[in-house]
Amino acid sequence: KAGVTQTPRYLIKTRGQQVTLSCSPISGHRSVSWYQQTPGQGLQFLFEYFSETQRNKGNFPGRFSGRQFSNSRSEMNVSTLELGDSALYLCASSEGYGYTFGSGTRLTVV
């Protein structure tokens, strides 16, 4: 069974740009969640999607958005990038209790 796949692994963007990150969950998993991980704040919840619907959203500005497609693949978008958005973005899929995480996308904003 393939794991959670995130692309790309690394990204370097300039302040003010926008970025789209992709996540393919484990086959059969309908819940996809996104987290931001930074050394100072740890893992912080961004949002969760289930069957193409956003079920829950964390405390992040509207610049952070996401969506889920009918095949459960998910994307998250960050617009008007700021230096503070530099982080590891982790996607996790679930079919019940517990997450399986992808390897993450390391975003660096310069």
Added chain:
Amino acid sequence: GQNIDQPTEMTATEGAIVQINCTYQTSGFNGLFWYQQHAGEAPTFLSYNVLDGLEEKGRFSSFLSRSKGYSYLLLKELQMKDSASYLCAVSPRSGAGSYQLTFGKGTKLSVIP
């Protein structure tokens, strides 16, 4: 709100036993997870506690006291490869509804020879 506390760093000797504590205050509680994360890698699932008591899985055990809002992860016969961050996470909801984990900031464990 949610508040999860765990020590920032710990150091232990190869072959020894180490206990990583986690205390939590949450508005709702369903269960508690422990994840292991090696530097530069994804977190991987270690354990899940719903009921009070000790869950043992090989060299790793996890304990939960719901009344005290307290959990610990016990690692026995430490190996160098156990050097990693250990994340405590609380599941605030039950059932198959919206699913979100709240994570502590993690405990960085260094195992020394």
